[in-house]
Amino acid sequence: MRRRTSCALTVLLTPAVLAAAAACTGPERPAPDETAQALADGLARQDLSALTLVSDTSALPEQHLIEVVEPLLAAAEETGAASSVEVAEVVEAETAEDEPPRAAVTLAWSWPLAPGHTWDYTTDTELVWAPPPEDSEETGTWEVQWQHDLVAPDLAGGERLELESLEPDRGDLLDIHGERLVTERDVWRIGIDKTYLEPPRYAEQSEALAELVGLDPAAYADRVASAGEKAYVLAITIRQDEATSGVSFTADDARAIDGVNVLADTMELAPTSSFARSVLGRAGEATAEIIEQSDGAVEQGDVVGISGLQRQYDAALTGSEGLAVHVVDGDGEVVRDAYRVEAVDGADVATTFEPDLQILAEEVLSDVEPASAIVAVRPSTGEVLAAASGPGGEGWSTATLGQYAPGSTFKVATALSLMRAGVFPEDEVTCPTSVTVDGRTYENVPGYPQDATGAVSLRTAFAHSCNTAMIGEGAEVRQADLAAAAVDLGLGAASSVGAPAFLGEVPTEASATGHAEALIGQGAVLASPLGMATVAASVAAGERVEPVLVRPVEDDGAADDGAADDGGTDDGGTGASPSASASPDASPDASADTAEEPEPAGSAGGLTQTEAADLHDLMGAVVAEGSASALADVPGVTGAKTGTAQYGDGSRQHAWMLAIADDLAVAVFVEDGEYGSTTAGPLMGRFLTGR
Template sequence: MRRRSRLALAAVIVPALTLPLVACSGPDVPPADDAAAALADALRAGDVADLPLQAPGSVDVQTQLAQVLDPLVDAAGERERTVAVAEVGEPVTKDGATSAAVTLDWSWPLGRDHEWAYSTTARLAYETPEDDDGDGTWRTVWSPDVLVPDLAPGERLEVTTLDADRGDILDGADEPMVTERGVWHIGVDKTTVEGLGEESAARDLAQLVGLEPNEFFAHVQEAGDKAFVEAITIRQKNSGVDFTVEEAQEIIGVRAIEDSLELGPTSDFAEPILGRVGEATKEIVDESEGAVQAGDVVGLGGMQRSYDDQLTGSPGVVVTVVPAGGSEVRLDGTPAEDEDEDEEARELYRVDAVDGTPVATTLDQKLQKRAEKVLEEVNPASAIVAVRPSDGAVLAAASGPGSEGWSTATLGQYPPGSTFKVVDALAMQRAGLTPDSAVACTDKITVDGRTFGNVPGYPSSALGDVPLRTAFAHSCNTAMIAQRDKVAQADLATAASDLGLLDEKAASASMGVPAFLGAVPAEASGTEHAASMIGQAKVQASPLGMATVAASAAAGHRVQPVLVRDEDDADAEEPATPGVTDGEAQVLRELMHGVVTEGSADMLQDVPGIVGAKTGTAQYGDGSKQHVWMLAITDDLAVAVFVEDGHRGSDTAGPLMEDFLDGL
């Protein structure tokens, strides 16, 4: 287990001298309550400059207090410590001197979840007024055990944080995906070079690792004289860089520091979904209200952030008293050589760390890597999502490099274009249409002054009064819009919901992480309703949402996608899920099969186990650009491919789908 230690400067406590008690005379001795409260306030504030004190010899009480408590202050961070008066004893006069005992209750917030509570006793001595008409003064008789129980002269404190091992993120087979992996931090060690040597080391290293030499050298110059200035962190295995650690260390002044970090199997593996681990940002520290301190390692984004408490576990903490031999000089200036340097430190408080708990996902590492490989050369934002219809498990949710770190796969909101015709087909069934029902596929159709047409190159052989299966296979826009009087906007919204395009709240609850599936308004104007029939206007869906639509068609019931598995509910009986029926889904699969055998997804005909597909193109902006889609169903896999800016679903998304499915 790795340990972080926050250590204050050695605090040497001077032995309390035997002080003469002041004899009382004159007026009655007042209660010590106000003096006790002032003592507690001063200790809580860490400032005894204005507190009446009786201190031995040359002890600087303020310095002593700060040095003894500094490790606790550092560990508490921004969280507030408490010092409260628990009890004030009655003044007692003995041998002419009056004193009162004060019990103080202390509380220190240490670590994220722990609180060290203890009590100390302070003695107050009453100083008689100089004349009978004056007021006397209660003074705190200073000794180190006012701060910490049984703290002896010359001792100091040490607070050590016991780091909990962070939990892994597991795949669907319970194998670690994100786990502790060895890394090298490579940089310039300024303690080993200076002047021209420092510049040479910085420039040579920058050139080796691919940084701009002038910028990195400037960064090195700005760092302190003893700084290690990191240039790059690489994995010890499968580093993915074209240089070796040995080559870097051949540069005079360059050092490689061995470490381990929580990492996925590759540098960008599912990062938009899984997130990453690193030092807490200021925003996270501020939002935590003291639970997270600067320098703490936390989840940054994605699942690592959402499940940070579970993954982090509970760090432990140890407070120890270090023997006086650890300091060279006492606060009063006397040497400490006579102290027993062999005396062992004693523990005052300990809470052992509790390791984090793994988060179990449904991801299939092979499919996720395959999806990312397929998308690696796609410049616009893009995504591939694969869902297992039988249980809703999300097996892959990849976002391409054009997404720039955004999870297009699970959070993207786009008009789904003609892939939404799967929803149309369900609503049309419920309105009485069958795959053999004749529908009018014309070149154009006008609704309330707005003209809609088919995609360029639509086959003339599929125009006219054709069976619904033909119009669906070739994705005839006008045939779908022509059914708007039979299929109301509310019917579309219901059919979409029954196929899994649920609201964000339901989607996130099902997935276990924030997610968007889709949104279909239940009301629309005439032209908006017509546009909704071809998956545009205000209809929105994510790649995850359209993969869910395909999965529902494959499963014969509404699928609710799952990414994070709840192990506690693993054996629980799945509740009945309303939505599309098995009979309705069978018709949808028949229509989607026709898209492969005779329609716009014929490139998938040789994919083993192919059941059906649907292409989609949705114009946006001024109409000159389009989002492109494709859905596909194989034996127990439903896949959605999306590219933010492409030509058509068939010739942009289609080859990506074929590449992904080929050989599975």
């Protein structure tokens, strides 16, 4: 049975009337375009009351329309963009004299379903002219032939639409070997399940669990008490692998406490609980701040980068969501897809970390109380193999972001500036017990060997770290030339590290006392452990090394956009792999590779191999006869430099040591120590011996 619905009177037409209608022309039969536009407008508003509809289905057209488009409307509303129905084409057909006039109408639909996903398609229907009854003053009307597939392509009776977001797999952080560094690992989620306890025992058992896992007992008990009566209140998440869990208790210890529920889960984690944590950062459920800043791209429950490289490269690691519009039958079973764009999985981000070296460095620093760091760079490539920050830094990346006076380790740059001024390793310099500049007196460190004072070679002065010789000889070196020498060694030079990093800072102008302090790595001279490891690496490489910690993510070309056969389109982009460029707000101000200041200028010719060989020779003397003689028996060590830098009121000292061993340049730093040789030296020895 065909059904007509209209707010106006509709009658069945006799053959005689049809013949008369076929003969109608001129103003008595308006063009179908106006009705076609009214149809498009009504479909867009989900209001068909202004139309005359003819249907051979039992479904009411307007009800059917609303049921089909309801999920599409909801999705479009969330995007904040407007959906549309437009008249694409109206073509009047040639009909026989005994047939009513007809017009074919093509409608263009557009549904913005999610950011980057707009479903565009067309549907067709027919308008049939129904003239007014004989002797009637009415003008007649174009009737719309209603079918299920007028709303969506190929839709049959009883079928509806459902939307599904297709989630991408998050990319992994990789190590230098291309192995997964941060990936899904098994964890235990440990907490109080209030359904396991009677209310009088909530406080006692909550406090017992808190004491086991290291939480404030009263605060956790309050959280449990304020949660719903059937709530599960998480206390801590630990790794299932006890060897890398980083805690002193096990899941079984927690299970032994009444009321505790231990749930198995997975999390994106590094090989150990401390592994480069301040650099890699973490991924987890989006915070309220991240959701607010995303302009709707991130929703509650989404896993995103929270900090570190996970945050900086979040767009690349996350990938992009796909979307499917399913056609479902009356039982809710998916029959086919009307539109589908597959998710693009996140790209892997390759770091240069050598896991064994990073873990070793962290083990060496594990019991150092002040802020500390060990950085290892491969001179031949600039790859940062380890960037470990000790627990004393309280989560700060001391290794890459620390800004400290480098003390006598900076004398590598001072020696380079002296050689450029004509003072070479075998040349004689004077190392007095003290030297005065503009009324300020400088001395050597306590315990400086007496036999290395007076007239000695630059090699001897460097080996024992004579402050007075460097200040005295350096008086003839311009501050700008000292700064240029530092840049030629990589200290303060711009470099595409790929992660937030501070390499160093050396002023190009200074007063007489400021210049004297700069010559011995104090005053306004600043460096990070990464910066000083780069200095050692440049000496070993024979040219300025540019350290790199993250390699660029490669674009793998166009991906399958998964467009449906109906011509659905994805307006989200080209299908290329996501870019791994850093978010604008991902790097702190200390990032040398994102700062907008001009690149510090080195010398015109840069570091030469001859200069580097002489510097390597000087560093070799530090091991053979000077302050790093403790490294003489460590295999592969060919050079080193110790450093001590007073800070604050002068009663506290930074302790440093640099070393070159085979194709490895290492910097060790301790914020509060005795001397470079006595505080940093043993740590360097343990690291190089254990590598």
